[in-house]
Amino acid sequence: MVDDLLARGAPRPAFAEGLDLALLAALEDGLTPIARRIEPLEVALHVNKGALSQVLACESYHHVEATVPFAWSVATTRGVIAHKAIELAVFAPPGTPPLQLVDDVIERIAETGDDRSPRDFLRSATAVDVAELRATASQVVTAFEASFPPLDKAWRPRLEAPCRVELCGGTIILRAKVDLALGRPVGNEARVLIVDVKTGRPWPGHLDDLRFYALCETVRSGVPPFRIATYYLDSGRWQSEDVQVDVLESAVRRVVAGAARLAELRFGGRPPTISPGPTCGYCRQRDACAGAREWEERREAQGLEAIA
Numbered sequence: 001m002v003d004d005l006l007a008r009g010a011p012r013p014a015f016a017e018g019l020d021l022a023l024l025a026a027l028e029d030g031l032t033p034i035a036r037r038i039e040p041l042e043v044a045l046h047v048n049k050g051a052l053s054q055v056l057a058c059e060s061y062h063h064v065e066a067t068v069p070f071a072w073s074v075a076t077t078r079g080v081i082a083h084k085a086i087e088l089a090v091f092a093p094p095g096t097p098p099l100q101l102v103d104d105v106i107e108r109i110a111e112t113g114d115d116r117s118p119r120d121f122l123r124s125a126t127a128v129d130v131a132e133l134r135a136t137a138s139q140v141v142t143a144f145e146a147s148f149p150p151l152d153k154a155w156r157p158r159l160e161a162p163c164r165v166e167l168c169g170g171t172i173i174l175r176a177k178v179d180l181a182l183g184r185p186v187g188n189e190a191r192v193l194i195v196d197v198k199t200g201r202p203w204p205g206h207l208d209d210l211r212f213y214a215l216c217e218t219v220r221s222g223v224p225p226f227r228i229a230t231y232y233l234d235s236g237r238w239q240s241e242d243v244q245v246d247v248l249e250s251a252v253r254r255v256v257a258g259a260a261r262l263a264e265l266r267f268g269g270r271p272p273t274i275s276p277g278p279t280c281g282y283c284r285q286r287d288a289c290a291g292a293r294e295w296e297e298r299r300e301a302q303g304l305e306a307i308a
Contacts, residue, residue, distance in 0.1 A: 030256035035168035059272035185223035
């Protein structure tokens with residue numbers, strides 16, 4: 001992993017000066033018509049990786065998910081606890097057990113967390129919920145420590161690092177939170193590795209998420225990351241892509257296309273369209289949606305063809 005993913009000691013690419021400004025201009029040009037329709041409403045359109053993935057996969061799926069209030073649970077809290085515990089492991093005494101790190105994070109958030117954290121959930125959680133949370137979060141930390149190289153302080157590790165890009169006078173805001181970023185740019189030389197850590201299986205949309213992160217990082221810092229990767233804890237494997245200019249330009253086009261749909265659905269009153277696809281498998285309305293039935297029929301037909 002040190003040799004192939006982190007590529008320690010290998011030369012890093014340099015990008016032309018002003019690339020970040022060119023990408024910013026392309027974003028502004030594409031989003032200005034959308035911003036002009038939103039400005040009279042005196043609201044801002046927040047765009048993140050989840051909203052982009054949902055609305056470009058199926059507008060109806062995004063609409064359903066957007067109308068369900070977020071609630072903290074063991075599943076949603078696990079990632080917050082595990083990522084913070086991994087961050088503490090960088091600076092904790094060597095050999096600190098993962099469960100100790102997890103317990104320290106749970107205690108700190110329960111005592112001093114803010115309204116946006118799972119503070120209230122932790123304070124009211126049952127003993128069974130806390131036990132499950134401790135078990136699953138420590139499993140994530142253990143898997144990370146067992147398969148990922150120790151995060152050297154000299155690598156300048158950043159975990160759960162937020163990035164905010166305001167466009168069109170703040171009318172449209174891109175928001176990202178990177179699981180793990182290593183390094184920092186030196187001049188125009190790209191020296192940052194962005195890693196998204198997953199516990200499930202590979203999914204085509206994971207690459208689109210990473211490209212969105214790369215675009216936000218480029219506009220924020222002025223230099224692209226040299227590589228983006230998804231690391232799968234369950235298998236100890238990764239998928240990566242070296243960042244090129246065309247990768248960032250495709251991310252710009254995707255942001256503009258997704259933002260246009262989000263704005264139309266949220267502020268334009270347009271009903272959402274249905275796009276049968278893999279998201280039907282975990283959509284909340286799949287049992288009552290014609291698109292989900294169509295997708296299932298399509299899958300069955302492909303299976304019969306493959307057998308034949």
